[in-house]
Structure formats: structure tokens, C-alpha cells
Amino acid sequence: MAEADTGQRKLACHLLEITPMPGVRYSLNLGYLHAAAAADQECEAAYEFHKHVLFQAPDIVDRIDGWLAGLGRVDVLAVSVYFWNRHPSMRFAEAVKRKWPQCTVVLGGNDVTHQQEAVFAESAAVDYLVHGEGEFTFRDLLKELARSSAGRGAAGIPGISFRRAGKICTVPVGERISDLSSIPSPLLSGVYSPEEIRDSRVIILETNRGCPYSCAFCYWGGATRSKVRPFPLQRIKDEISFVVRHASPEATLFIADANFGIIGQDVEIAEWLVAELRRFDKRIFLFTNWAKNTSKRVLAIADILYSGNVIAAVTLSAQSFTPEVLAIARRTNIKPAYYRSLQGEFERRGIPTYTELIWGMPGESVETFLAGLEYVIASGGSPVVYPLLLLNNTEYTTSAFRDDHAVRTRRLPYQITNAEMQAEFVIEHAEMTEAEWLELMELRLTMAVFHAGLLRGLIRAVSRLTGRRVVDLCRVLNDWIRRTRTTAVLDALVRNHRAVWTDADAYDRELVAGLIGTDVIPDHTHYQAVMTHLLSGGAAEQLVGLAAARVWQAVSADGTLDADIFEGLVAFQIAAVRALRASVTGEPDAAPVTVTLTAAVHDLLVEVGQLHAREAAGQEVDVRLDGARFAGAPADSFLLAIYHGSVQVPKSFQVVEPGL
Numbered sequence: 001m002a003e004a005d006t007g008q009r010k011l012a013c014h015l016l017e018i019t020p021m022p023g024v025r026y027s028l029n030l031g032y033l034h035a036a037a038a039a040d041q042e043c044e045a046a047y048e049f050h051k052h053v054l055f056q057a058p059d060i061v062d063r064i065d066g067w068l069a070g071l072g073r074v075d076v077l078a079v080s081v082y083f084w085n086r087h088p089s090m091r092f093a094e095a096v097k098r099k100w101p102q103c104t105v106v107l108g109g110n111d112v113t114h115q116q117e118a119v120f121a122e123s124a125a126v127d128y129l130v131h132g133e134g135e136f137t138f139r140d141l142l143k144e145l146a147r148s149s150a151g152r153g154a155a156g157i158p159g160i161s162f163r164r165a166g167k168i169c170t171v172p173v174g175e176r177i178s179d180l181s182s183i184p185s186p187l188l189s190g191v192y193s194p195e196e197i198r199d200s201r202v203i204i205l206e207t208n209r210g211c212p213y214s215c216a217f218c219y220w221g222g223a224t225r226s227k228v229r230p231f232p233l234q235r236i237k238d239e240i241s242f243v244v245r246h247a248s249p250e251a252t253l254f255i256a257d258a259n260f261g262i263i264g265q266d267v268e269i270a271e272w273l274v275a276e277l278r279r280f281d282k283r284i285f286l287f288t289n290w291a292k293n294t295s296k297r298v299l300a301i302a303d304i305l306y307s308g309n310v311i312a313a314v315t316l317s318a319q320s321f322t323p324e325v326l327a328i329a330r331r332t333n334i335k336p337a338y339y340r341s342l343q344g345e346f347e348r349r350g351i352p353t354y355t356e357l358i359w360g361m362p363g364e365s366v367e368t369f370l371a372g373l374e375y376v377i378a379s380g381g382s383p384v385v386y387p388l389l390l391l392n393n394t395e396y397t398t399s400a401f402r403d404d405h406a407v408r409t410r411r412l413p414y415q416i417t418n419a420e421m422q423a424e425f426v427i428e429h430a431e432m433t434e435a436e437w438l439e440l441m442e443l444r445l446t447m448a449v450f451h452a453g454l455l456r457g458l459i460r461a462v463s464r465l466t467g468r469r470v471v472d473l474c475r476v477l478n479d480w481i482r483r484t485r486t487t488a489v490l491d492a493l494v495r496n497h498r499a500v501w502t503d504a505d506a507y508d509r510e511l512v513a514g515l516i517g518t519d520v521i522p523d524h525t526h527y528q529a530v531m532t533h534l535l536s537g538g539a540a541e542q543l544v545g546l547a548a549a550r551v552w553q554a555v556s557a558d559g560t561l562d563a564d565i566f567e568g569l570v571a572f573q574i575a576a577v578r579a580l581r582a583s584v585t586g587e588p589d590a591a592p593v594t595v596t597l598t599a600a601v602h603d604l605l606v607e608v609g610q611l612h613a614r615e616a617a618g619q620e621v622d623v624r625l626d627g628a629r630f631a632g633a634p635a636d637s638f639l640l641a642i643y644h645g646s647v648q649v650p651k652s653f654q655v656v657e658p659g660l
Helices: 028-038 041-046 061-069 086-099 116-122 135-147 152-156 194-198 233-246 265-279 296-307 323-328 336-349 366-378 399-404 434-454 456-466 470-483 488-500 509-516 525-535 539-558 563-585 599-607 635-643
Strands: 011-019 047-055 076-080 104-108 128-130 160-164 167-171 202-205 208-211 226-230 252-260 285-290 314-319 353-359 383-387 408-413 422-428 593-598 620-625 654-656
Touching: 011 028, 011 086, 011 135, 028 041, 028 047, 028 076, 028 135, 041 047, 041 135, 061 086, 076 086, 076 135, 086 104, 104 135, 116 128, 116 160, 116 167, 128 135, 135 152, 152 167, 194 233, 202 233, 208 252, 233 265, 265 296, 285 314, 296 314, 296 336, 314 336, 336 353, 353 366, 353 434, 366 383, 366 434, 366 470, 383 434, 422 434, 434 456, 434 470, 434 488, 434 525, 434 539, 434 563, 434 635, 456 470, 456 539, 456 563, 456 599, 470 488, 470 539, 488 509, 488 525, 509 525, 525 539, 525 563, 525 635, 539 563, 563 593, 563 599, 563 620, 563 635, 593 599, 599 620
Parallel strands: 011 047, 011 076, 076 104, 104 128, 202 252, 252 285, 314 353, 353 383
Antiparallel strands: 128 160, 160 167, 208 226, 408 422, 593 620, 620 654
């Protein structure tokens, strides 16, 4: 690397992050690195900084040469690495090194921290590895590199690894940054312009760092076991004001704390965000990681944000309700009774929730997991199931843990639309076979299509009347849809969804993209494609009728379900599908769909949380379902909101005429 002596040109330092979200120009990580270095007089004199946030499209590696052509030169390349972008990040680093052999390549991020043996074996292009919090470590490394291209003083910098004479040298990590105010703000320091904020689809903020929990599957707390350290409240307020003032109305704000709502100032942060949005007449949606053990403070914050139209739902992170599983994971959880009371309180306040569960955790069997799923549903919640991934620097990844629990894994794309976004999925352990893992991965799709969407009210009502578990009714439908000819497209999607969990190359990109396009949120794309296909014509109504008939066949023999009640539930679901179509296909002028229900059917749907209680008594109730209310929403966002329970179909569509 060229020396930065007086009179010579500044060194070109390029900061790179490859993001899974399209339309993002702002990177919090790169902003921190740039701001910390630029605040140092020596670094500012020695370097010019260039930040690159690239969308991880499937063809990103094929476009490396075009990206290189626009760089001018590279003296230092710093790359922020996560498990999802590790492959393309390495390929970009190697391409830069080939074109500028004298440049210095520095890696950092959760996936490579404390992984020096694997990283240096993986790529000869990597010169330095920064462990843990990197703002000041990277700044100090830049100063050493400016003084000497060989970085002779690097051995005195805590928290780095490098190679010397063919050996890997590691300097132990120092103390965590205790005073977060010492880290310059990427937003307030000027390293990001208002225009860059305006043009970014997602803006990420931190209000604190650290996690007091020690979950064995999570890097955040399990590997760090650190206390929560807050950023100064006034700085947070100033950053929020900057974002609200300059962000586009379509932007999303993500507060990337491990446990938002865990400390007292979070209430004031929520109040400030709502007030600033009103002051600037903006509507920006917020996503965050809510405090794991939900408290009254989280309820208060949720009230503030939901009433301010800032959030769509609150996440309850249970992960499992099985005591043995939680003990293995070293996780303290929401007690079941408290969880049920929380669901009731959120329901009373009218705030949607969804509950995260992880399928595949050691100690979990099919039956214990289904029992947890059913507990969420019976409590009024909306379960969202994630497969277990093994993350570097967690107890779950150790050889001893894998051996103790007979863990077997498979590398699959984290987002099936992009084969390069690889992750390590747990597909088998002592209490779970691969066939069982696959069955419940299939069940995720069935529950999303039927329980979250097309048959939610009917399934819950039948469960209430017959005592059959919702999860068992969904398993009936899962077996039925796999074995029964429906439409050619739906059959192909169901088969392809099953195939990709054993062979990622089986992903039928043409089939899925032909239905939903490529410019969509790349999450649960088979589900999005199924719903889009069904709702684009009359197939959804036909499928509701067929699926309902299969449910009737499964439960009618015991004589606990009245045929007239069941027919009323089917009529309601078909009307709901017609209203839902208007939202997904974007029909703002669509007339509301009216369905006449007997009082018994209506009140049953109220009881299972699908309709609002009527104000007047009567033998019949006319319910209008107004799907046009959501017709302006992007289809992908709307469908994923249904998936997560943020929009409960058809409860959110209901318009009951006054006096009925």
C-alpha cells in the first residue's frame, strides 16, 4: 500500500457492505466506521473514504467487474460480513486484491469475529480481521497502515488478527466501549448526506448495545453476555429528527437493539418518534427487536407506537414453550400463564402481535413443538415459525454441543431466491429426524396459506366446537394438499417448496418469479406465489371450498359440529377471499363484499377473534368486508403482514353497518 507522506495523495479507503434488502443506500456499520475514522485528525488527513452498499441480487458476483471499473483505485478495502453475505463478500475482496495486489483487505462482522483460522484458510486475499466492536479498532489500524504499508505497529492494536511469516497472529480483544457517546453518529457527523437518507428504503439506528441474556443459539447475548449500554438520549432524539426530516415517506426505520423496551428511556424514544412524525407530517414504519421478556414497559411503548400508526404488530419472542428445550438453550422465557395474559392485554388494546418460534432446537420433538404452536394459537396469538440456523460464536456451533445432541446440518440458502446467501440449517438431532423436520417445514406453508390467510376463521371455529387442535386440522390440510390435484400451478408450487429443503438447486425461479416478479421482498416467496396465484382469479374460492370439505370430512363423524354452522363458516370464508383479492390485486374501487351470517355463526367468529362484536341483537347479521381499504399497499408487504399476523384476515377488513 502506498505511503501517505506529506504532499502525497490521500489513500483511498473503500467500505463495502452487501445487503439482502433492495433499495438501501445507508449502512449503519459503514457509517460508524467512516465517522469514527473521519473524527480522527490523522485518519482524516491520510484517507478519502468511499462507502458502497450493494444489493445482494442473485447475479451480484457476475457484476463484480463492472463495480471494480468504477472504483478508481483501492488502497484499503473494509468489508462487513454476515453469514448471508459471506460468499459474495469474499469474492469481492478477492477481485479487488487481484486488481490492486498492494491494497490491504480488512474484514469484520459477526460471522467472522473470532473465526481467524477459518477466514484465513478460506481466502488468501484477507490481510486483517477485526473482532467485536470495530469502530476504534479499525480507526487505529488505518493509522498504522498510513504510517507503514506493512502495518508494523498492528501487533499493538487489541482485537485484530493478521498473518506474519505464514503464521496467524491474534491480539486479544480489549474492553467493550463503555461510553457509546464516544462513537460519532453516522447521521449527525455528516458522513451521510440527506440525499442518501432520502434515497434509502431502510434506515437502521441503535439506541443501545448489549444483551443481558445468554441464549446458546444467539450471538448477541450468548457470545457476549454484556450489559445493556445506552447511547445518550438527546443524540438518539437528534438522529430520529434527522431521519424523519429527510427520509422518504416509503422508508422503514429499523431500531437494531437486541431488546427495545428493556430500559426506561425507550418510552421517551417512542414518544419522540411519534411526535416528530406528526411534526413533519410523515408516515414511516418501525421494525425492531422487542425485549425478550415482555414487560409493562413494552406494552406502554407498543401503545404509543401503534396508536401513532408507526408499527403494524409487536413481536413476542418465545422460540419454544418446552422447558427442556429452553434449559438446553440457556434461555429464560415468558412464562406460559404470563404469555396468555399478555396476549389478552394486547388484544384489549387492539394491538396485533405475532409470536416467534424456532423449529429444530435440540430437545424439541414434533409433538412438543406442535403443543407450543397450539398454545400460541389458543392464547389468541399468531405463530411465525423459523428454522434453526447455527451462527458462529454460539454454543450451538461447538463440536461438543453437536455431539451431545446428535446435531446434523445442511447448508441451504437463507433466502431461497439467492443461492449465495448460505446458512447452516439444523435438519436433525436426537429428538428430531430429518423426515420430521421436513414435514414441519412443509406445515409452515400450509399454516400460512390456510390458518393465517384463507381459512383462519373456519379452522379456529371448528377447533373451538370440536376440541380438535388447530395444528392437527392444519396437518390434515397439509397431507391433503400434497396428495390432491388442485391447480397445475399450485401443485407445482407445493412440490417445489418441498424440494428446495433438500436441494436448493431445485428452486423454480421461473415459476415463482412469473407470479410475483423479482422486485419483491425476498421472504417466504413460495407463500407469496401461492397466495398471488390463488387470489389473481377464482382459484382461491374453489380451494376454500375443497379445503373446507376436507376439514368437514375429518371432524364430522364425531357429531360435534352442526352442518348449518359449518356452511355459514364456509360462506364467510369465501366472502373474505373475495375481499382479500381486491387488496392483493390492487382494486381501489372494488365494492365491499357483503355476507349475511346467522347470529350463531357471527358470534362464534367473534369468539375466535375474527369479527368485532355487534352492537345490536338480531337473528341475522350483515357483515361488509372492505378489501379496497388495503388496495394501495404493495402486494408483497401486505401478504407478509398477513403471514406475520399484522393483518388478520378478514378481521381488519370488517365494516359493520351502524345499527346491525
